[in-house]
Amino acid sequence: MVVTPWQNDLTVELKEAFGDQILELSTGLGQDYLVAGPESVIAILEHLKLEDEYDYLVDITAVDWPDKPERFELVYILYSFARNHRLRVKTRIAEGSHPPTAVGVHLTADWLEREVFDMFGIEFDGHPNMKRLLLPEEWQGHPLRKDHGILQMDNRWVQENMGIDSGQ
Amino acid sequence: MPEATFLDASELVLNMGPQHPSTHGVLRVILKLDGEKVMGTECVIGYLHRGVEKIGENRTYQMFAPYVDRMDYIAAVSNGLGYCLAVEKLMGLEAPPRAQVARVLLTELNRIASHLFWLGTHALDIGAITPLFYTLREREEILKIFENYCGARLTTHAFRIGGLQYELYDGFEREVKALCDWVIPKIDEYEELLTSNRIWVQRLKGVGILNADDCKAYGVTGPVLRAAGVKWDIRKALPYSGYEKFDFEVPITHNADTYDRYVVRMVEMRQSVRILRQAVENIPAGPIIAKVPKVIKPPAGEAYVSIESPKGELGYYIVSDGSTQPYRLRVRPPSLINLQALDRMARGCLVADIVAIIGTLDIVLGEVDR
């Protein structure tokens, strides 16, 4: 996608507040996004909510790029009712790292982060209830990772809990 | 509201299990009760998890479109619209005007059908059995139009990337006009049955209040947000597929309780009929599908597109790496995020109100679990 730099008074304000923790401010396909370092994401979310009226967290999701050293890309999609503008905040984290939770800033993040943990195995520090959401609690494996096959499942759990010997 | 504490000896933990007629699917709610009052709830979901996002990474873009209908299966057409709009954004395509108006027509029909089904099941949960029969009878007429158009009533697969596959059949405009004229007196009939009925009012007024700040904090959208007084509809705020050409109103009320959500959805049905009447008057001539290559390979990039589904904001975040299959396909389900607010709405009410609150959130478990 054709990426152009994004600049307006909001980006100037963010650059002033966070300086070099914001790695990129761009627009692709007409949608604005910013890339930040993993430690500063929560501070940026809080700043955006309190100062810039981005009070609605639309979604939290992750994308798995297994070839890159920082494997997961966490994406937070925010929307501002007052400005009628949607913004993506992205960050890259390595496997095994524990990013801080966004529950203190937006209450929506509760189940959204549980689902990211369930599907990708990314644990969020400080989350009140870091359990699996969609899959059973004792399930092993994180399905949306790229090394997890599409037909692969936790055969041990199925055999124990459902009594199906083949695991299918 | 009193907080739930485990030191309370009179606390009862009750399981409103996955097999329950009023939970609108396989939803398990663990209730912590003090007598009849609810102290806290916990939702256990995932009984209908089919791994739609993982399937999306293993199918081509055209092949994935039928899977999308199976998520929110009550309003299947709007799921397809969101997906096609997201892929078209990645490809840089736009559907021709005729296709856009046809999409609006089918999506609004689908919105009326979804709200009718909601009304029937919600009334059934409260105890009014008759509206269920009547709303499903009305819904039959809309499903007949879907069947005449694309061959299936529920999992329609109506839209393709770039437009529509099938031409509108002869008699489509006549049937839609007849439906508009026929369904308005029926909506009046439902209001006659329910709106001033004392049982309905007493069961719903003051139950499950979620004010505007809580809605925004929990990310709740759709009629729940509009009943709290926030006049926000994606069709007006970030229009798609030609909605800016149609004249309709976004209903809001201010009490943010269950009764208000009922009022908002009834008005939304009438506004949908208004859009249908405007759209069916002048459907532009022209091609029904844009020039789309046989093998759809969007350039590498990512896009988030959302639409106003009958349940709330349904969004698709698609990451493409330039191949024929999506690299990551994320669906932002409105029902899951609305369901999160159940705990907030349910504190301090009675057990019978839990059923009313689950009904008013209008969740479809296919979308919650995907």
Next chain:
Amino acid sequence: MVKLLRTLFLVDLVQGLWVTFRNQHPKHIYTEQYPAERPQVAERYRGAPRLNINPDNGQTLCIACDLCSVACPENLIVVTSERNPETRRKELTTFTYDTARCMFCGLCEDACPVDALELTQDFEMATYTRDGMIWDRQMLEEGPKPKQYKY
């Protein structure tokens, strides 16, 4: 005073009951007596698949191009063919379609260039075994023959 009377005499409840009683008239009966009367399905209905046969010479219209099995999201169509040495064209030998996994999306029907594979208006496809749901070429050409009951 009017309000007290309305509450006392259950006016709002009677209003709702009157709607229900109005709908008891026989002309409002909506139930279809299936299986005595078969429902009218639309012309474009996506039901049971069928392999069409050319009416003029009785041969199959399928040219064994395999586009339908490429288009199927579930990979449940298996087409085998052999090359006819005289006409140098591919001829269809077997065609296997698994209706158990089929979601009747219509992508195979849209992909077929010669309108050989078509989803018909048949919806009565029940069998007693799982294997009976895997249709071979003969079953596809003839279609399911559901038992007709006489009342």
